[in-house]
Amino acid sequence: MSGVLFQSVELSYGRHQIYHDLSFSLEDGQIGAIYGPSRTGKSSVLLLASGHLLPTKGDVRIDGQKPDKKRVGLGPITDLSPLFDTLTVEEHLLFQARLHHVRKAKDRVQELLREYQLEDVRKYRVKDVPHLEQFRTGLATALVHRPPLVLIDEPERGLTNDEWEIAxxxxxxxxxxxxxxxxxxxxxxxxxxxxxxxxxxxxxxWRP
Incomplete structure (x- = not known):
């Protein structure tokens, strides 16, 4: 099947079991949410989907195949792999583009800066831009190599209600x-x- 499939996934760290039977499917062109309080393993689901983690048991498939970091865009994860605060927005995107061996990396960065209205803050360090622009920088980071699957950790963090509507x-x-x-x-x-x-x-x- 296309999309994302988690089938009877178990994840454990030593004797600590994070979850034991996580199963869901997400079709192409849909938005899925991993919902719950802090410290329940939400970010680990993104790492499983990106191939950065392997399940203890069960199966994870992306478009019918094992997770492939090249086909997945992983945005920054709070307290694990945050944005590089001391780089400018433009430097950060260019670094990610080169990391993914994107052809014409500078052109791709300029395209993303325009698409997500980041041109005015391109020379600002990531830590100095407002929360909405930080979200958009994180989203652009995930999209730099044009992946079919985009993984985003708590996109609403720090945003006002109006900013969340934009996000x-x-x-x-x-x-x-x-x-x-x-x-x-x-x-x-x-x-x-x-x-x-x-x-x-x-x-x-469930499906709302």
């Missing part, structure tokens, strides 16, 4: 264009606007 429209535009988006959130109102919700720690799945 949501950015994500929905991606899904409407055929990209698949998987995000984590601690807020039910964010999860309820997605096409599928997988709740942790119990693994309950």
């Amino acid at each position: 949501y429209e950015d994500l929905r535009k991606l899904s409407d264009g055929g990209s698949t988006v998987l995000l984590t959130t601690v807020l039910q109102q964010v999860a309820d606007r997605c096409d599928l919700v997988a709740a942790l720690p119990n693994g309950e799945v």
